[in-house]
Amino acid sequence: MFAWVNATHPHRHRCSTDAEPDLQAQQVCADKPAAETAYRGVQVDPQPTTNDRPRILAVDDDPITTLIIEDSLAHRFQVEIANSGEQALQLFEQLSPDLILLDVMMQGMDGFEVCTALRSHSKGQTLPVVMLTSQDDLGSIARAFEVGATDFIAKPINTALIAHRVAYLLRAHATLKALARQERQLAAAQRIARLGHWEFNPAQDRFQFAEAACELLNLPHQPQGLSLHQVLAQVHPRERAEIEQHLLSLDLEQRPSVQFEHRLCAGPRVLRQNVEYSSELGGWLGTVQDVTAMHRSAQRIIKLAYYDRATGLPNRDFFLEYLQRRLDQDDTAELCVLVVEIDALKRVGMGWGQAVTEPLARNLSRRLTADLDITAPEAPLPSPQAWNPDQPLLLARISDAAFALFATADSQAALRLSQRLLTVLSQPLRVTGIELPMKAKVGLSNALDCDQDANTVLHHALAATATACQSADKVQTYHRDLDIGERSRLTLEARLRRAIDQHELELWYQPKVDGRSGRLIGAEGLVRWRDPKEGLIPPGHFIPLAEETGLIVPLTNQVLDLVCADLSLMHAPGLSPVKVSVNISAAQLDDERLPEEIAQRLSSAGLSPLDLELEITERALMARLDSVLGTLSALHRLGISLSLDDFGTGYSSLGYLGRFPIDELKIDQSFVRDLGTGAADEMVVRAIVALARGLGLWVIAEGIETQEQATWLCANGCEWHQGYLYSRPLERDAFLQLLDRRAPPPWNALPCLSARSDRARR
Template identity: 85%
Template sequence: MAVDDDPITTLIIEDSLAHRFHVDIVSSGEQALQIFEQLSPDLILLDVLMQGMDGFEVCTALRSHSKGQTLPVVMLTSQDDIDSIEHAYEVGATDFIAKPINTALIAHRLCYLLRAHATLKALGRQERQLAAAQRIAKLGHWEFDPAQGRFQCAEAARELLNLPHQPQGFSLHQVLAQVHPRERAQVEQRLLSLDLAQRPPVQFEHRLCSGTRVLRQNVEYSSEVGGWLGTVQDVTTMHRSAQRIIKLAYYDQVTGLPNRDFFLEYLQRRLDQGGGAEICVLVVEIDALKRVGIGWGQAVTEPLVRDLSRRLMADMDIVALEAPLPSPQAWSLEQPQLLARISDAAFALLSTAHSQACHRLTQRLLTALSQPLAVAGIDLPITAKVGLSDALDCDEDANILLHHALAAAATACLIADKVQTYHRDLDNGERSRLTLEARLRRAINQQELELWYQPKIDGCNGKLIGAEGLVRWRDPNEGLIPPGHFIPLAEETGLIVPLTNRVLDLVCADLRLMHAPGLSPVKISVNISAAQLDDERLPEGIAQRLSSAGLSPQDLELEITERALMARLDSVLGTLTALHTLGIRLSLDDFGTGYSSLGYLGRFPIDELKIDQSFVRDLGTDAAGETVVRAIVALARGLGLYVIAEGIETLEQATWLCNNGCERHQGYLYSRPLERDAFLQLLDKRAPPPPWSALRCPSALCN
């Protein structure tokens, strides 16, 4: 667009440019402003001296318009009018062309200006794209002059550093004031140590004052500016993602403690650094957590685990970790102790204490865990086992060292103080245990189990009133294996459930034999495992077995230990009720050895209390024990329950029990457990009286 009120000048312009440009001629400044937005010219030729608005006013108005701020505006003025030329630049002219116009050069001049404008537009577009990319990447750049100690920051860098707009730049003090106080001295040292003689790039990170944002600084020397160029990037999101990965990979989600992977990686670092002789590992296994997990589930277990971890941390003077959580590689090798949760029911402690100090440490751990757990209204005692291993026995391998501690903890229950130090024989014991487990699994599947029966006697008249079925394992190679060798193993490994199912199959098959003609059948009781009580299908399964054998539910009695019942107060009520509704009698075994079951007896459909042999053993010699037995008998009578005593070995014990209202007896005084065929002979109506019939108490004592 050419703006000039001289028609000769406009004719010359149009004639000189028409072969390369589309030219619009405008004769006044007012008209130019009116049609400027409509025409959207790429360049304006603007005469200085015109009627009405002169060129200076028009240029000023154009520059105030959003579309005219960067538009090339070329002023036409006389060659010797220096004042006009200066004024033209002041109001925003891009260039000037002197009159008279050189028609041979004007087209080339304008092409150059348009190319320069296009380059400027491209540069501006790139700068905007760069600024947008930096905003997306949360990235900015700055310059630092070490001699003057001043920063010049781009807008993005200034915003990231929370600095105000300040064209003259910022002092080192102003920049450091935005750094988190705990990291300020370190950042200052890094910046002040930048030396022109040491020019490799430097990278470091720091938090801002708020502590919620993390910035990464990359600094390198630039010979062009004679100082240091830096980029600053907000890596808070990256850090949060990294923290989440570290937390998920290396920390227990319930307690916040390091997990097994963290423990092993850090332990290996310590061993690789040498000084392994000063390292010992303690593993604490807490059986109560397993039992609570089975009985109540994760919702109840998690608060208990947190409570136990707090106890251990308080006793070990271990402070809970705060963000940012370190990885095993970042954890200081100077830490004397590390506590980790390595499984659902086990904690591990790495200590640099010497051997004797580690033994004292185990006693502190057991003391810290001595208080019972409050679970669903009961106080559940904690049974903790501690296994100890020394780095001298691990060949500098973290997995082996932890394995040694776990192996020691697994056998700690066999000694009085629940603490076991690893020795090489334990590995042999564990291998034997695994072998026995495999053999027991085979024994269950290949029907190597059988039931032996211990009679239950009416102590007043010596009559056989029932029997307890006791499982026995007859190994084809070793013969009979004592129950004490395989029942605890079955409970620990979960084989107790298939083993109990096999016992139920055996007792139903044997009961069918006991109903043969010529025999006097009696009620048979078997123990039901604690784990089996959690299965709601148990009553249906037993009913099907009885029905298939042609038996009545009244032929079977189930004995449940008090400990199994108390660990599952609410979860097993439905199962017990369903069993009782079927007509199966329920006996509470080992009564009196548990926790506080007296308050719960009325809630459960129990038919019989079984006095534990530990109370029977001291009858006649221990007044306190006798008082307990009298109380149990009185309680049973008050609740309308039967009562039976087990473990009777002497006539004096039997007499005392009869005299105090407990006529149902079981023990070696009458008979040891008998093989099935031997027990069937007792049921034969033609058989002679059993040998214990002469031992019955005087009838006067039973009235």
């Protein structure tokens, strides 16, 4: 059995056979492709093509030597011949050989000059160059290595071994290339990971650092290594002794590895060191990683979780965790909690929003910390578990308008501290040029009365604060009777939660009327709670509670479900459907999913976005000037109308009104009450109407109860009305009767409308 391969050169591509082939068979081998050749039933054994073989450049001015080399290597390699050093450099540029066999002694450029030229070329710096020299020419061998030769082969050439020698050198070169590539990849990965490695020989007091480690530690890269003293010089002075102790205390038996972190002298970087013993080295192997970004992220997490954004003080969570830690440490210590609530912050927040309350809260926190000589936690910010202050006080901001103070003090000392707080806060606040008087109240509780539970201690202080205004000195110490009111509140909260779950809420509708024609133009849906035992509960009893407890979100969701269901009924045959408005809670304005959820509700009910209007209180809008803009814009793009309720009761709306996609202004009933009597509110209403016209907005007045109010509003350009003069809120079925096209609305009998109708007929 034998196999032929395509041969293009008698030396470089030989046919392998069991017997010597005849000339005709050789011709078939040369002329036919291996994949198609079949001769006398013999299959072809494919061999690597010429281009797949390593390329060897043999350089010698002796033709006999080059013939021997070519004959010895051609069956495994592509062999190219150069007869001079000059020709070798030309072929090197053209062919990019994988290995060069280079004779030392040649006419013109000798092998040393050629090797030197090759090593100066960018492509020849790592190329295997094997010098051909006499076996006993030790001087040439030494010089060959000096000019950069990889190896040498002694003449006369051993034809049986040269192919194996070349193959071995090529494999070694490939291995070195792979190793160099891996080292580059490792170095790149370490640069990306901000990681480096090092070795330490304690007997010689010498560190050897990888290049990446030198960069991280701001150390010069020195082949001879660095001493421990030189390395410690780069460590932050405050941590230098600790790091030295870590390194010198390493012990193979008791402490074979250690991890620690430290800072550098230069810059804010933080490095993490992992060290372990190496028996092979007889010393320590270490990795160093830059964890500055990790520390910054951790600091950001701690800051967001445990610190108030506006003041930088610890927040409620920090306060509770720290308080619980102190309670667990000593259950007999006199520990008190004081909660101070500042009424002005509430009022400013409702009027101006967070843009003004945040700097005011910062000023107040500075005033308190300065007067009480309190040192707040500083960067790097500690967690409650890591903070160990050397002072008996901790000040925290636990809500928008309240601060809490932890004090190591008995009840009498806590009372004195409360009075001091009130004195500190007695100075007025200056807001946009206005001086607001400060009204603060303090509630305090003693940890010994609270079963060592931090939440209970704080809860008691808050309960005391809620009733502190009834005390002559605005300070209230907790006692058990205060819980009765809180229990009533909790009971009402539980009942409201059940009412939402069991769908005890319903919508009543108050008509909106065109004051000139009497035409029904819309309605406002007002939520009512029909308790199975107590009947209807006024909204004023449960809406504030829902806002405080977060139940306002599920409550509003149920209102949206109800209004969509009722709007579907209003589109029944024979009825004239109108646009219905409902109030949207301030909490839901921050939810970017709100527009999509409302659109889904409308679509499921077969309604158009034009059927619905959302009323947003001015107070809710001003508290969230930036966060709600995207939500309001998305709602407006859907086609849902937006009305600004209670307009005129805030302080900053005029400055921001043009930024929001509002369709309608609703004049608050507090301005409507004295219309037609020459009161100062008439000027305010005229200004609001003019503002609405200037901005291209509709305007409606609520709380209209008298014909004088309605007449004055129509005369001054506000023709859309809502109030008891026309109708009280109606249950759904009663309101559906108003939509019947066959029946005129009851308010058409009003004298003011009748007189207008008479004038219209004349």
